Amino acid sequence: MPIPQQLKPSRQTSDTDYYEIVQSAAMATIIPGLRTPIWGYNGTFPGPTIVQNPGRTVVVSHRNDLPVPTVVHMHGGTTPHDSDGYPTDFILPDAKYGTFPEMPAMAGMPAMTDPEAIITRQTRDYTYPPQPRAGTLWYHDHRMDFTGASVYRGLAGFHITHDTEEQALGLPSGAxxxxxxxxxxxxxxxxxxxxxxxxxxxxxxxxxxxxxxxxxxxxxxxxxxxxxxxxxxxxxxxxxxxxxxxxxxxxxxxxxxxxxxxxxxxxxxxxxxxxxxxxxxxxxxxxxxxxxxxxxxxxxxxxxxxxxxxxxxxxxxxxxxxxxxxxxATSDGSRVPSRLSTINAISPNSAMTRRTMKFHRGANDWTINGRLFDPAYSEADVPAGSTELWTIISDFRHPFHIHNATMQVISRDGQAPGPYDQGWKDTVFVNQGERVQLAIRFSTFKGRYVFHCHNLEHEDMGMMANFRIV
Structure with missing residues (x-):
């Protein structure tokens, strides 16, 4: 089994690690005896693993050598809005590939432009400040309307963050x-x-x-x-x-x-x-x-x-x-201590803002609160650093994902959280017909972000919405 290579910084300062990634087409050996064309970060699938150590800022310079626009989202990250990977914040390819609409027309969705989009030509630096907790994050393409196809072709990799609490536990490490x-x-x-x-x-x-x-x-x-x-x-x-x-x-x-x-x-x-x-x-x-x-x-x-x-x-x-x-056969000095971390459970109270988000299947599209994605419309304006109580209602099976926030599952259909709902999450599975109540804590970074279904075909067909941290 292959292990993704850990990427080495191209340079370092007292508090920042700089990395360089080229998004490029390549050939991979996946099925024995055959060659598979992929799109990869540094030409590999999965892409190289980025490790972010405690107190360190990470800056990743991406170069797009592919024939289409790309967008990089660090999934699970606490990031400024201009480094989050908003779906119309394109890294355009080389000018020889022509022009591209930010939101092409598709069934049930008109072609749109996005005046707020932050677009660069061929290169872009993404800045990731020190993350609040150790965790297994990942980065992937997030281009508007084409996320599913881009990730399927190979544009995905790990971004692992550490903190001093985790490093002191003696958990299995290294290889x-x-x-x-x-x-x-x-x-x-x-x-x-x-x-x-x-x-x-x-x-x-x-x-x-x-x-x-x-x-x-x-x-x-x-x-x-x-x-x-x-x-x-x-x-x-x-x-x-x-x-x-x-x-x-x-x-x-x-x-x-x-x-x-x-x-x-x-x-x-x-x-x-x-x-x-x-x-x-x-x-x-x-x-x-x-x-x-x-x-x-x-x-x-x-x-x-x-x-x-x-x-x-x-x-x-x-x-x-x-x-x-x-x-x-070998010796092993690792351990799994009986206490791992401090998780302060959120208890809903009457002062919390409450919102309902209905994930619905239409005739040829997927909507949130009856709307297809519109970059000009905000489904929620939330105060920076606040905690709100959201109820997600689904008439199909949807993994709910929110950017630049973390959440705890409060209940499923009015009952206790399920067996896989513990801890802090950024993606929660909502089964067909379920009502899942979430306490969502928003970052202090302000700006425009999105939440969406992480079934990538549903996302590409409109099941995504804006929120603004103000």
């Missing part, structure tokens, strides 16, 4: 702290990605073929860009940072040993960092863009044993994710 990007893909006979775009050039007509409007799912499960990989492990604890980078597939991950008995995880974190205490989990349901940090203790096994990560809601080729083979 035993492993990011796992899970993503399903379909392939044509020649090894190319099979994405049902209406316009494969991604120049003018957004959207997918009618039979894929619920979301694009593939029949090959990739982990770190490899199909159903095998990882050799020591008889030791490992920390796995699991990211669901699929466009539209939800997984229910579980571990099985050779007897097909369930083994279980120890969950230690979620989207925005560590939980208060370790949480045993028989399985983990992970929707698009969610992250779960887990520890697997392989010291209970002997050399030669095999443990398989399965997808309990998959079938056929999507029922298996990857396999671990215990190949080396």
């Amino acid at each position: 035993r702290d492993v990011p796992l990007m899970i993503a399903d893909r379909a392939f044509a006979a020649d090894g190319s990605f099979l994405y049902p775009a209406l316009d494969p050039t991604m120049r003018s007509t957004p959207g997918v073929q009618d039979s894929y409007t619920n979301g694009v799912m593939g029949d090959v499960i990739l982990v770190n860009g490899a199909p159903w990989p095998v990882m050799n492990v020591d008889t030791a604890r490992y920390r796995f940072r699991i990211l669901n980078a699929s466009n539209a597939r939800t997984y229910q991950l579980a571990l099985q040993d050779a007897s097909r008995q369930s083994v279980g995880f120890t969950q230690i974190g979620t989207d925005h960092g560590l939980l208060a205490a370790p949480l045993p989990q028989d399985a983990i349901q992970i929707a698009e863009a969610e992250r779960y940090d887990v520890v697997i203790d392989f010291s209970r096994y002997k050399v030669g044993d095999q443990i398989t990560m399965v997808n309990q809601i998959g079938s056929g080729s999507t029922a298996v994710v990857m396999r671990f083979v215990v190949s080396r």
